[in-house]
Amino acid sequence: MLPGKIATLLVIATILSVIGALLVAWRYRLAMQALMKAPLTTTPAASEIPAARLPYAADAAPVPVTLADNRQAERRLILAFLGITLVMALSRTLLMQLLANGPITLITVSTLCAAYAWPVVPVVAVIRRWSRWRFVGVLLLWFVAAVALLSWRTNENVSFAQVFGWMLFDIGLPLIVVTALCLGSATRAVAPWLAPLFIALCWASQAGVDLLAALVEAQSPIAFWLARQIGAVTAIALFALAPWLIAWWPARALGRWLGQAYAARRISELFYLFTAVWIIALTGPALGAIASEGWGALLYFLPLLWIPLGGHFMARRRRPAGRPPTLLVLRVFRQDANVQDIFDRVIERWRLTGNTVLIAGTDLAERTIDADDIFTFLDGRLAERFIHRPADVPRRLGAFEWQPDAEGRYRVNECYCHDTTWQQALAELLKVSDVVLMDLRNFVAANQGCLYELQTLAATAGRLRVVVLVNERTERAAAQAATAQAPAGRFVWLAQQGSTPPATDAVLAPLLAADAT
Known part of the structure; x- marks a missing residue:
């Protein structure tokens, strides 16, 4: 149940983040027009x-x-993020194979590493300002290539349908989430920053619904009285949305902290996006491991430790x-x-x-x-x-x-x-x-x-x-x-x-x- 709940919360939070980004961008432009006049x-x-x-x-x-200096700076930046991505993809592959007692061979590791390196695409798309269709096209091609490569490298005991289903959950769902967050100019600029807030609010809603389910299961007279007074659907909506009155304050504080951290240069746009994409990418295998590993599924997020280390070395690069x-x-x-x-x-x-x-x-x-x-x-x-x-x-x-x-x-x-x-x-x-x-x-x-x-x-x-x-x-x-x-x-x-x-x-x-x- 828990993996399904988390996946559902992630999808709902993504939808709300996209809608919220469009509304914020629209209202922001109107506010600027009014203030200028x-x-x-x-x-x-x-x-x-x-x-x-x-x-x-x-x-x-x-x-x-010079123009050559500028071109070289772009190449260095892309190569730096590609390098961090490959190290993280390699770490993820080795970690998953060790935890699953899977084979660790050159062919297996290199194939999985190539499939798991897709989080570099959104960063390159931002650096080079790709159009939305080019961005979506590259991600789709990466998914198709990953499925084809893994189907080619697996033995005859693993069917194409099994590989496709595995990749659909392991890469497909994260790709859909990332594509939604980064598809348009407004969503690309605003949605990733709103996503943590909506995740917190959605988690509060889930907690409220779980509380109602527990009351019903315990035959609580409060739950049945409320259902008679306002109806079952309204009661569910109440338990889902009322927790926002409490969760809004920590969510708002989180947003302010993100804004202040960005203003103080403790967070950059690219590293924030890179980290968010990798968290989404690693959530899939972590959810799949919750049933068997429990809290041990958190080990799947260990590759994230490479990000601050990579940022430290990039910041110390000679200027x-x-x-x-x-x-x-x-x-x-x-x-x-x-x-x-x-x-x-x-x-x-x-x-x-x-x-x-x-x-x-x-x-x-x-x-x-x-x-x-x-x-x-x-x-x-x-x-x-x-x-x-x-x-x-x-x-x-x-x-x-x-x-x-x-x-x-x-x-x-x-x-x-x-x-x-x-x-x-x-x-x-x-x-x-x-x-x-x-x-x-x-x-x-x-x-x-x-x-x-x-x-x-x-x-x-x-x-x-x-x-x-x-x-x-x-x-x-x-x-x-x-x-x-x-x-x-x-x-x-x-x-x-x-x-x-x-x-x-x-x-x-x-x-x-x-x-x-």
Whole structure:
């Protein structure tokens, strides 16, 4: 009974997490829109923004980073997670074979290890921002390949149906759960952080239903009186949902802790996702072993110990001395598909070797929302993130995180601005930026905000490079007129065709050029 209950709870919690993620993302965008247009009053009393703290050595030149360095950083990151995955898959295989008294041969171990290494796929999908269909396709291919490989390597006493059933429970169920959590942009960004909360709430519901079952079995007059008063179905629903009134408080505390741990860089997005996927992957064999092993089934989770060890070694990896370059991202608002594509193709790669700053908008909400944002929003404190007056700008920059996470990726830092404070935020962001990427595809002269940004970029003192994306719908004459007073060579204009996705390296190459104007 217990394995079935846990599997059911996991599936229900996954469904609730996906629904909750979609609702949170939707409400988060609406809240941002309302706050950006809200009239200015005073800074919320609960807002405690740290004092101004600019990037370390911000007055010094950034460490030169080339396109080759950026590519190498991506390869190193993927190989590092692949290495941890293979070690964990090997540990899982050996542990399962030992506990089950199974054969430990080179062929058996290598075959099972290959099948169990699938948790690296979601991490690679996030690093390289795969589309949902590519992600689902790769996971399905992995499952099919695992079934085919194991069917080929097992003896004639084991049928294909047995192998398929075994893999369906051992890999298939975890794959379905992970696919649901990571399928869309909103679910990928929000659902994994909500999953522990819903697991706690679902566990509370199960405890309530178990209590009702125990009362019925004990012929308790309370259970039968309640059934007569409100009906059996309502009584079951009451015992399932009433425990949420108690479980909500520890679940809420858990969410706050996750947000605070992320803000303090004790948790990173990639390692959190990697750990969550592996917990889901190991839950299947652990459930299968509960009947025979009891509490010994917890041994199946021992491979998780490799994750903090791997994170420690990745964090100690040698990094170049000095500060990394900082990229400021500007764009034409209300061009969501364009800027989201730029984020997936360019900014995600840039994060491997440098910081990113931008003015927050609903167009990138599902790409930039993190654990701290999620639980700050759920606590009703999103307004505290907004810049209410010019004096708030340097203090907001003081709250930025400039150090990389354990795996080496730098975070995206945002300024949440009202319609009347974004100009001041732009001026301060330029002080800490080394290069600017401006997406002017579909720009028209009526976009006064973009014209102001172009004029500001042209007039900014010091060394600054601006890479501008344009297409055939860009009113380029108006844009170039706004930059007429810029120093020679400051603006690099890259032409794209319509809505065709820009080539990642073609955009990164001028951003990562060694010389700046």
